[in-house]
Amino acid sequence: MKKMILTKDLTRRFDGTVAVDRLNLEIAEGEIFGLLGPNGAGKTTTVRLLSCLIAPTSGEAIINGYKVGQDDMQIRRIVGILTESPGLYERLDAYTNLEFYANLYEVENAPKQVERYLNMLGLWERRKEAVARFSKGMKQKLAIARALIHEPKVLFLDEPTAALDPEASKVVRDFIEELKGEGRIIFLCTHNLDEAQRLCDRIGVLKTQLIAVDTPENLQRQMFGRRMLIRLRQLTPEMMAAVRSLNLATALEQADNQLILSLGDPETATPIIVRRLVESGGDILQVTELKHSLEEIYLNLIKEAQ
Amino acid sequence: MKKVWIIVRKEWRDVFRDKMILLTSLLLPLLFIAMPVGIIYFMERAPKTSGSGLPPDVNVPSGFEHLMRRPEFAGMNPLAVVEILMVNQFLFYFLMIPLMIPMFVAVYSIVGEKQQRSLEPLLATPLSVWQLLAGKTLAGVIPAMLITWISFGIAALGLALVARPEVAAIMASPMWLLAMLILAPLLTITAVVVAVIISSRVNDIRLAEQLGGLLVLPLVGLMIPVMMGKLLVSVAMFAIGSAIVALLDIVLLYLGVKLFQRETILIRWSR
Numbered sequence: 001m002k003k004m005i006l007t008k009d010l011t012r013r014f015d016g017t018v019a020v021d022r023l024n025l026e027i028a029e030g031e032i033f034g035l036l037g038p039n040g041a042g043k044t045t046t047v048r049l050l051s052c053l054i055a056p057t058s059g060e061a062i063i064n065g066y067k068v069g070q071d072d073m074q075i076r077r078i079v080g081i082l083t084e085s086p087g088l089y090e091r092l093d094a095y096t097n098l099e100f101y102a103n104l105y106e107v108e109n110a111p112k113q114v115e116r117y118l119n120m121l122g123l124w125e126r127r128k129e130a131v132a133r134f135s136k137g138m139k140q141k142l143a144i145a146r147a148l149i150h151e152p153k154v155l156f157l158d159e160p161t162a163a164l165d166p167e168a169s170k171v172v173r174d175f176i177e178e179l180k181g182e183g184r185i186i187f188l189c190t191h192n193l194d195e196a197q198r199l200c201d202r203i204g205v206l207k208t209q210l211i212a213v214d215t216p217e218n219l220q221r222q223m224f225g226r227r228m229l230i231r232l233r234q235l236t237p238e239m240m241a242a243v244r245s246l247n248l249a250t251a252l253e254q255a256d257n258q259l260i261l262s263l264g265d266p267e268t269a270t271p272i273i274v275r276r277l278v279e280s281g282g283d284i285l286q287v288t289e290l291k292h293s294l295e296e297i298y299l300n301l302i303k304e305a306q
Numbered sequence: 307m308k309k310v311w312i313i314v315r316k317e318w319r320d321v322f323r324d325k326m327i328l329l330t331s332l333l334l335p336l337l338f339i340a341m342p343v344g345i346i347y348f349m350e351r352a353p354k355t356s357g358s359g360l361p362p363d364v365n366v367p368s369g370f371e372h373l374m375r376r377p378e379f380a381g382m383n384p385l386a387v388v389e390i391l392m393v394n395q396f397l398f399y400f401l402m403i404p405l406m407i408p409m410f411v412a413v414y415s416i417v418g419e420k421q422q423r424s425l426e427p428l429l430a431t432p433l434s435v436w437q438l439l440a441g442k443t444l445a446g447v448i449p450a451m452l453i454t455w456i457s458f459g460i461a462a463l464g465l466a467l468v469a470r471p472e473v474a475a476i477m478a479s480p481m482w483l484l485a486m487l488i489l490a491p492l493l494t495i496t497a498v499v500v501a502v503i504i505s506s507r508v509n510d511i512r513l514a515e516q517l518g519g520l521l522v523l524p525l526v527g528l529m530i531p532v533m534m535g536k537l538l539v540s541v542a543m544f545a546i547g548s549a550i551v552a553l554l555d556i557v558l559l560y561l562g563v564k565l566f567q568r569e570t571i572l573i574r575w576s577r
Contacts, residue, residue: 101427
């Protein structure tokens with residue numbers, strides 16, 4: 001898969017304070033990448049660096065073969081950005097807001113493209129209304145449409161559901177989900193871990209430096225190993241001893257009739273353990289892998305970084 | 307240049323929705339037209355005394371006698387001289403239009419962008435900073451110059467109808483042509499750049515307008531000695547004025563362009 005975003009030791013300082021420190025990232029075409037981190041971690045600075053709004057202090061970033069700081073105009077043409085606040089022209093109507101940006105991006109057949117996005121977002125009927133009269137959710141949808149109006153190859157979404165009520169958040173999240181599979185990179189900065197887990201292929205945890213980057217599943221494996229839960233009709237001390245004698249689990253816990261095992265290679269170990277339990281007279285009711293939530297992973301990473 | 311016009315059109319759509327700006331842009335010029343034309347109309351139609359040719363209730367103010375004796379007024383009817391001196395004073399007001407309108411437009415536009423937080427998505431587009439600055443500048447300069455010239459033209463037409471020829475001729479004098487064609491456009495640039503500088507520091511439109519309004523003070527300062535008869539407007543005065551404003555514009559433009567950089571706008575401009 002073609003690497004669309006590449007950064008190498010990308011660093012940005014503000015008056016001596018390091019906002020982003022030696023960021024190394026590779027993001028492939030079509031990937032939805034989530035950047036997580038506490039307030040002040042450097043997420044917005046990263047987005048601003050990658051969309052050529054600010055220049056790096058050192059290091060480099062390449063977007064679709066164009067170098068940040070050298071080919072900024074080309075990068076801006078292929079990048080769309082949803083900033084933390086919608087930043088719409090509130091006195092102007094929805095149509096004029098989109099048309100203005102479509103013209104700035106030199107979109108071919110701008111009126112058709114504006115109509116397409118207003119229809120897609122259910123705003124066509126209200127296209128002549130001043131944006132000031134829109135709800136927060138509608139404004140956010142319009143701002144996403146503005147970021148997409150020129151069909152960018154890279155879409156940066158900075159906290160797209162922050163400050164929205166749950167209903168509006170869902171509308172925006174559903175729309176982002178619809179954008180999946182269109183082949184563009186979606187670079188999502190968020191505090192919302194459920195949102196990140198649901199939408200992102202890979203996740204990076206940033207706290208000035210990139211602490212970790214991988215799929216949520218791999219992060220979990222790296223951090224906690226893999227754990228299997230085996231539920232039995234009745235779990236006896238003999239069965240526990242039988243499993244222990246196999247020496248396959250790095251940790252073994254009993255909770256009522258449930259056995260929780262930490263395994264290095266569950267695909268190999270689980271069938272052996274299940275067989276031994278059955279031979280020991282156990283009735284297996286359920287075998288499942290236990291997963292840590294992204295929240296646990298995130299909090300653990302941030303704690304480690306401190 | 308196409309993108310500059312996209313900015314200009316958007317600014318006009320946005321800014322002229324504000325009734326205050328629209329009223330200021332229309333009422334001020336109307337007032338400035340009505341004052342010289344109206345006063346000359348009534349002066350010309352008032353009964354005259356035989357000696358001075360002035361209406362009985364019009365006296366030459368103290369301090370003006372020496373102006374009336376200047377060689378350029380030799381042999382002229384005293385009433386015509388008084389009218390010329392008065393029209394010259396009133397025409398000063400027309401120089402306020404290129405200061406005030408672009409100032410209001412630019413302040414409203416830039417502080418408005420800050421308030422709406424619309425600068426960041428705008429700066430993320432493939433738009434160069436000079437295109438953005440040029441768009442914002444022209445959005446104020448074009449209407450200001452059009453309004454200045456049209457209202458000056460209407461005043462000239464009005465004076466041609468109500469005033470005697472030697473008074474009406476002032477409007478086409480080199481002095482006022484210099485003021486309108488050179489000084490006025492230079493003043494619009496001053497106004498826009500000052501607006502950019504103020505807008506980078508201030509987040510409230512009204513406060514920014516009030517601060518920008520201070521820009522007319524030097525002009526008012528110049529009008530006072532003219533009104534008191536201590537100073538006579540002349541080609542030399544406007545030529546020197548134009549040169550000073552041009553130099554000021556260069557300095558201000560240098561400062562304005564330094565302030566109006568993508569990164570500075572995003573990071574340094576107070577929100």
